[in-house]
Amino acid sequence: MSAEPPHPTQTATISAGDWPAPLAEQPLDAVIPVPGSKSLTNRFLVLAALAQDTSRLTNPLRSRDSTLMCEALQALGTGIQSGADDSEWIIEPNPLRGPASIDCGLAGTVMRFLPPVAALAEGTVDFDGDEAARRRPLGPVLEALRSLGVSVRGDGLPFELTGTGRVSGGTVYVDASGSSQFVSALLLAGARYDDGITVIHEGKPVPSLPHIAMTVEVLRDAGVLVDDSEANRWRVEPSQIHALDVAVEPDLSNAFPFLAAALIAGGQVTVPDWPHFTTQAGDHTRDILQQFGAEVELSRAGLTVRGTGHIGRVDLDLHEASELSPVVAAIATFADGPSHLRGIGHIRFHETDRLAALASELNALGSDVTETEDGLVIRPKPMQGNVFRTYGDHRMVMAAAVLGLRVPGIVVHDAGTVAKTMPDFTARWTRMIGD
């Protein structure tokens, strides 16, 4: 990531890495397929590395976060290759071993999911990541591993973990109010611990619960017994993990800005292959866009969103689907009155402090946005072009693209940072507008 430029007071100038967000000159009419889900791809990779036999993953996401996950698992001994064609990966589990160095980049799924896996390796594994990743919370996962007898030096990135090839397992107490990924991480590896694992959450409510439901679902599909019948308590029985042969669903959170575009620019956008049953938090897209005033139709063709010419104000609790917040905030700047986004205090520790970043960048365009303890209040005002800083956050790029549909002259700084989950986002976006 390059340094953030100051906000100019006049027309923005364009420098390397900047992307002038295109205006929508006419209503949209586009069908936009989106690549595989980050959350599913990285869970499947972890389970495949811990499985008893070779797995096949079809339509995996190819992006910075999934590449980092592959490289980390390979460093621990796992074999990962492209299959017969480019749309599949073959994953061959091997005994996990150190010494290894793991680069987590800025990926929450890598920095949280892999310490409990590395604990099963024999040898020392050191972890680090982007500068911005060092401020992302990790302590509860490392503390839980320590309570199971694993040797860990450090409380966040960078840290070092030394495994003996096995983990006793048992009950751990975790405050997962900072991230659902703390729970998912321990559950994913827990089946391979001698006594399995029981995770008990103690603290304020856990955010992003659909992501834990996703973890439970993929474990069950791999033959693992999971009890999630009680709130804030998850039990994973010790067992083998079956090899996987799975197709990854499209990433519904990455589909969200494309579908939102129909509401902002008018016309319609369809994302094909929308699953009719899914644990992805991105499925909240349907309800959110409807609340803003769009027409939403799930059919054999996929999910179609049509603009109605009206964008209504919303009062939304996004605790379950917090990764959608940046694009929701962008939509709200065009609404017919003030909107309130709640339940997302923890996104201050996502890729960046998303509440501060959104307030700063939207206000620089002329909107009136204030931060609350757990969200944002957005009072729409006329906006004009400016540099839109992205803080290494892929979802800030997506939010800026949505704004640029209607606000001329938005220059998205460091747009390449969107490669965290969608390297060809800007090309797809341009295609959607030109279609």
Ligand SMILES: O=C(O)C1=C[C@@H](OP(=O)(O)O)[C@@H](O)[C@H](O)C1
């Ligand atoms: O487990 C996962 O794949 C994710 C869980 C969520 O994290 P938080 O619980 O930290 O919000 C979500 O926001 C993130 O994008 C992906």
Ligand SMILES: C=C(OP(=O)(O)O)C(=O)O
């Ligand atoms: C919060 C996000 O990512 P991560 O998996 O790095 O937590 C996100 O994708 O919005």
